[in-house]
Amino acid sequence: MVTATQFRGSTSGDVVETSFVLPEIQPDEVLVRVTHSGLCGSDIHMLKLPLVLGHEGIGIIEQAGSACTRLKVGDRVGWGPANETCGNCSYCMSGKDAYCLTPKMYGVDGYDTHGSVCSHAVRKEQWLFNIPDALSAADAAPLMCGGGTVWVPLVDQCKPYERVGIVGLGGLGHLAIQFASKMGCEVVVFSSTDDKRDEALRLGAAEFYATNGTTDYSTLGVAKPIDRLIITTSAKFNLGLFYPVLARNAIILPLSVDGGDLVAPYMPTVLHGHSIVGSCICSRLPQAQMLDFAARHKIYCVVENYPMTLQGVTEAVDRLRNGQMRYRAVIAWES
CATH class of the missing domain: 3.90.180.10 (Medium-chain alcohol dehydrogenases, catalytic domain)
Structure with missing residues (x-):
């Protein structure tokens, strides 16, 4: 005992x-x-x-x-x-x-x-x-939930030739940037302020946009439309904010744990063919694959x-x- x-x-x-x-x-x-x-x-x-x-x-x-x-x-x-x-x-x-x-x-x-x-x-x-x-223990521990949380939507929904937008650079976001860039995706980071720009680029982002104070995201100057949008921030906002920078048939993947309702504009979602897809924790096989990928590609926390x-x-x-x-x-x- x-x-x-x-x-x-x-x-x-x-x-x-x-x-x-x-x-x-x-x-x-x-x-x-x-x-x-x-x-x-x-x-x-x-x-x-x-x-x-x-x-x-x-x-x-x-x-x-x-x-x-x-x-x-x-x-x-x-x-x-x-x-x-x-x-x-x-x-x-x-x-x-x-x-x-x-x-x-x-x-x-x-x-x-x-x-x-x-x-x-x-x-x-x-x-x-x-x-x-x-993998050190300090790198491995956050991967057991946080790593698996971002890994599943990336491998299930994102192709290497797609532009993947990541909203928020925090506990989930800094892992999502690394995984997506190592998978070959073109990573575009959206964060509230410009403070984390250099860090996002070091982690593997190709582009960075600060959104604080912007109500029309078409004015952000995003180079090309975003194919997949992964939301890692816990802040709640109308998903329609990002619609001006999304490609047709974009997939939006909210990952943070919170209550309340998701809000999105009805007709633009229908007309542009957007999908909003939930994603649970990792199943066993992708979790094991994620750990192997992280070790081989030197993903760190x-x-x-x-x-x-x-x-x-x-x-x-x-x-x-x-x-x-x-x-x-x-x-x-x-x-």
Whole structure:
């Protein structure tokens, strides 16, 4: 029996440190000693629930169940929001297990212990991923959710010869720029101010446009129409703002987690043949492919590092909640 240190949300919205005796592993489970955890924007939505925070875990397997065949003790692994799927529904059987009808995942199946801001965790082998040696833990942790979030729409919807617009240069945006440019796409970044222009170009963008104060985006001077528009910012706006710079049959892909409604102009959407496409977390195969691609193409994360202590976790949560994080937080146990 292992007693894990865990950092949970609470009804007050404060981070609390707790201890929890983990259950014995089942034949298809492993015990992971957590070394690092990313902190994602969606964690902020969970702060008033008493669940273990975090869903971007990296760690070392300390025990493996008798039925585990893919992973072994000593392997460095990572996991994202999903912890278990049924394996039998039409989505699971067609390789779209992220859309399983009865998933067990972070924040969905109640007040659970599926989080990653902790010392140890029990996980199903099914949803664990080997971390390539070429990826540091600080780079790998944000990829377990943030990386997968931008990877799926890029590989599903974007071709190498297309112009891909990325709205927002933050936790998701700085990864989307790198992935899209390494895939061969012409990357066009839209950000509110000019402050991040040089950084966007260093990450792989071909063009950069500051939108603050502009109400008619046809005046931005965008060189050619945008084929695919990936929205990574959490700011809400009428999607019609971007219609003047979109190609016909453009696809708009909103990725951030938020409430409320998407707003788009009806007739221009119909007449121009635009599509608005939702995208869930990565299924298992594309997640593994994303990690391999990131290692081979040296995708990196811009992170702030924090210790896995109550003070460190609280500081990271506060900076993320206040919009001060640049761009992802990684919380780590001291070696």
